[in-house]
Amino acid sequence: MIHKDAASLIGNTPVVELSKLTKGLKGAIYAKIEFTNPGASKKDRIALRMIDDALADGRLKPGQTVVELTSGNTGTGLAIVCASRGLKFVAVMSSGNSVERRRMIEGLGAKVELVPQAPGSPQGQVSGADLDLVQQRAEQLTKELGAFRCDQFRDAANVRAHEEGTAQEIWRDLGGKINAFCDFVGSGGTFVGVSRGLKKHDPSIRCYAVEPESAAVLTGKPVTRANHRIQGGGYSMKPPLWEDRLVDGSLLVSDEEAMHWARELGRVEAIFGGFSSGANLAAAMKLLQSQPDARVVFLVNDSGLKYLSTDLWP
Numbered sequence: 001m002i003h004k005d006a007a008s009l010i011g012n013t014p015v016v017e018l019s020k021l022t023k024g025l026k027g028a029i030y031a032k033i034e035f036t037n038p039g040a041s042k043k044d045r046i047a048l049r050m051i052d053d054a055l056a057d058g059r060l061k062p063g064q065t066v067v068e069l070t071s072g073n074t075g076t077g078l079a080i081v082c083a084s085r086g087l088k089f090v091a092v093m094s095s096g097n098s099v100e101r102r103r104m105i106e107g108l109g110a111k112v113e114l115v116p117q118a119p120g121s122p123q124g125q126v127s128g129a130d131l132d133l134v135q136q137r138a139e140q141l142t143k144e145l146g147a148f149r150c151d152q153f154r155d156a157a158n159v160r161a162h163e164e165g166t167a168q169e170i171w172r173d174l175g176g177k178i179n180a181f182c183d184f185v186g187s188g189g190t191f192v193g194v195s196r197g198l199k200k201h202d203p204s205i206r207c208y209a210v211e212p213e214s215a216a217v218l219t220g221k222p223v224t225r226a227n228h229r230i231q232g233g234g235y236s237m238k239p240p241l242w243e244d245r246l247v248d249g250s251l252l253v254s255d256e257e258a259m260h261w262a263r264e265l266g267r268v269e270a271i272f273g274g275f276s277s278g279a280n281l282a283a284a285m286k287l288l289q290s291q292p293d294a295r296v297v298f299l300v301n302d303s304g305l306k307y308l309s310t311d312l313w314p
Contacts, residue, residue: 167197
């Protein structure tokens, strides 16, 4: 099959049963490998949906510049989709995110606007305060450039991409033989969209929000350390797109657990994911240990290649 452009490669990612890591356990864990998208992350999905929906309804004009704040993955997806649609793109991101993601966006022809971290924020540990600074700069640039702001935290296309895409692929490929889903929460679009989509098929499927143990605001716990090391989420806030009604439980993961399970995913199953993928696997393993009947699915959100400069891969 010949594809018309890179954007047409987005979606229909494979699922792998993690049979080695679960050997001897009664349940099962299924990993949906999102780094097979052309931008090597799940965020390609929302980039495609946000841009195409905005072009279709006239909010985005042909030739207009697109601006978005990103930890890197949404920016990579938008760089691909914007290039495919003939649009200019500017990614606004914190200097605390991994350099690989910035370089990939630039390599795809987009511009990156780096925003210094808030005072006291360590490199590689992006907090809600850092995100606030990125948000401010994104708003300034949007006005200066007369650009279209692709707001992944508020655009319902973020949720629709996963409800109508990711969730349906999971249900189809697993033949409905799952009873649990867990997801590390960033913008909230994946959790809300996949949970909605799966529960439409089977309302009894249990959906678990995964948070850093030091910044578990959705669980109602006080933030003890906003600058955790799990890049791409855990921003110490309730996302605007969040829906409490979809949450059947919460699972808290430490930095060390996320890193350990990311490394185990690579070492044992030969699947090379990043920090948040390790957090998802850590949560899935906890579910399997507490619920022997669990048949859990999670997303390998992005590639470990995006974190080679970090201590995830010492």
